Amino acid sequence: MTQKVSLFWFRRDLRLEDNAGLWKALKSGSPVVPIFIFDPAILSKLEDRQDARISFLHERIQHLKSQLQDLGSDLLVFYDQPLAVIQSLCDHYEVTGLFFNRDYEPYARQRDKAVYNYLETKHISCIGAKDHVIFEKNEVVKADGTPYLVYSPYAKAWRKRCTPYHFKDYPNEAYFDAFFSAAEVTSLIPLGAMGFEQTAIEIPSARISKDIISNYDSTRNFPGLKRGTTRLGIHLRFGTVSIRELARISERTNETFLNELIWRDFFQMALYYFPESRTKAIKPKYDFIPWSNDEHHFDLWCKGKTGYPIVDAGMRELNATGFMHNRVRMIVASFLTKHLLIDWRWGEAYFAAKLLDFDLASNIGGWQWASGSGLDAAPYFRVFNPTSQMEKFDKELSYVNKWLPELNTHLYPKPIVEHKWARERCLSTYKDALSNT
Numbered sequence: 001m002t003q004k005v006s007l008f009w010f011r012r013d014l015r016l017e018d019n020a021g022l023w024k025a026l027k028s029g030s031p032v033v034p035i036f037i038f039d040p041a042i043l044s045k046l047e048d049r050q051d052a053r054i055s056f057l058h059e060r061i062q063h064l065k066s067q068l069q070d071l072g073s074d075l076l077v078f079y080d081q082p083l084a085v086i087q088s089l090c091d092h093y094e095v096t097g098l099f100f101n102r103d104y105e106p107y108a109r110q111r112d113k114a115v116y117n118y119l120e121t122k123h124i125s126c127i128g129a130k131d132h133v134i135f136e137k138n139e140v141v142k143a144d145g146t147p148y149l150v151y152s153p154y155a156k157a158w159r160k161r162c163t164p165y166h167f168k169d170y171p172n173e174a175y176f177d178a179f180f181s182a183a184e185v186t187s188l189i190p191l192g193a194m195g196f197e198q199t200a201i202e203i204p205s206a207r208i209s210k211d212i213i214s215n216y217d218s219t220r221n222f223p224g225l226k227r228g229t230t231r232l233g234i235h236l237r238f239g240t241v242s243i244r245e246l247a248r249i250s251e252r253t254n255e256t257f258l259n260e261l262i263w264r265d266f267f268q269m270a271l272y273y274f275p276e277s278r279t280k281a282i283k284p285k286y287d288f289i290p291w292s293n294d295e296h297h298f299d300l301w302c303k304g305k306t307g308y309p310i311v312d313a314g315m316r317e318l319n320a321t322g323f324m325h326n327r328v329r330m331i332v333a334s335f336l337t338k339h340l341l342i343d344w345r346w347g348e349a350y351f352a353a354k355l356l357d358f359d360l361a362s363n364i365g366g367w368q369w370a371s372g373s374g375l376d377a378a379p380y381f382r383v384f385n386p387t388s389q390m391e392k393f394d395k396e397l398s399y400v401n402k403w404l405p406e407l408n409t410h411l412y413p414k415p416i417v418e419h420k421w422a423r424e425r426c427l428s429t430y431k432d433a434l435s436n437t
Contacts, residue, residue: 002094006030009100013239014060018169021129025099026175033180038079052201073179101131105360106275147273151376155262167248204231217256223325224398233357267365286373289433292341307415310390311335313403322356333370334384339422344371380430383423
């Protein structure tokens with residue numbers, strides 16, 4: 001007789017604790033079979049066979065498997081098209097429902113719609129949950145139902161709507177006996193079987209430092225500080241830490257850190273309403289800017305050889321570690337789009353390939369903000385001066401010297417553009433393009 005089960009599909013929520021969708025599954029009344037799917041449609045787009053994100057993901061999946069095996073259960077892991085996996089599981093089990101946490105990226109929405117349509121034909125429930133944001137989709141919108149285009153009123157409405165309930169954790173541990181009992185455990189698919197290799201890049205710890213959060217407003221802008229930011233981006237991206245836990249801590253200790261979490265929700269909302277924003281400016285007239293798109297300049301920017309130390313240090317940090325300090329991200333993005341007049345989409349794609357904590361919504365949001373083309377974006381006439389930014393936020397040059405050992409020698413390049421000239425070119429180019437649309 002076929003066993004009745006519920007399926008829980010791990011995606012970007014890789015933890016057993018305080019997991020909204022898993023909580024729903026564990027309370028469903030049927031034994032829960034946890035699954036994870038390595039999706040070839042996503043992995044095939046990654047050019048680096050030693051992509052540290054895949055190594056991290058693989059390690060985290062092994063950790064989840066071990067946790068579940070210790071409970072007498074298991075995590076079933078597949079390397080296949082998600083719809084094909086779900087169809088196969090429905091043939092093997094009598095599935096009473098599929099549970100998962102919602103993902104708002106365009107591909108994820110298409111993927112989930114295909115799975116939903118299939119399950120509907122089988123009369124199987126498909127139950128999503130909100131987990132990696134505090135507010136999703138259209139939960140925080142204007143009175144007329146349209147999305148906020150500026151952060152400040154969005155944040156004000158976000159705070160007004162927020163209650164202690166929204167930060168409350170889900171007590172999953174009380175229901176762990178609802179996981180299915182595995183007669184035998186399975187081994188994890190090797191990285192090599194999916195075409196990847198282990199990386200040497202170090203992944204930041206998932207440990208939440210309350211001290212860093214409590215001092216975040218005074219330390220966050222200084223890239224030379226070793227403990228100025230939490231470095232939790234990759235863990236938020238893959239859900240190895242709970243957004244609700246971070247919100248609870250920051251609400252009590254540091255409003256500035258909570259504001260960053262609200263920005264994250266703001267960008268997720270933007271991607272939901274503007275799913276084509278990876279290729280199109282949210283402010284349409286900015287798509288008429290005549291970018292110079294100098295490939296040589298772009299190559300020098302990528303390699304950290306622009307002759308502007310704070311820009312070059314940031315790019316070399318990114319290339320070496322997969323991380324870049326948030327203040328420096330703004331500086332290098334402004335430099336690419338305004339000093340070099342290179343399309344923000346080029347920079348967005350480069351960050352997408354390199355950042356350990358790459359999140360589509362935040363990456364698009366950040367790049368459109370820097371170029372002036374997105375929600376609550378920096379006005380086109382705001383052009384960061386890389387030199388004054390360095391003097392303000394890396395006065396002792398501790399960050400710059402770490403990444404540019406050849407600084408102050410004949411080996412360090414001269415600036416590829418002169419700041420004043422580049423600024424004036426940017427202002428006239430933007431002004432002409434925007435006034436003619």
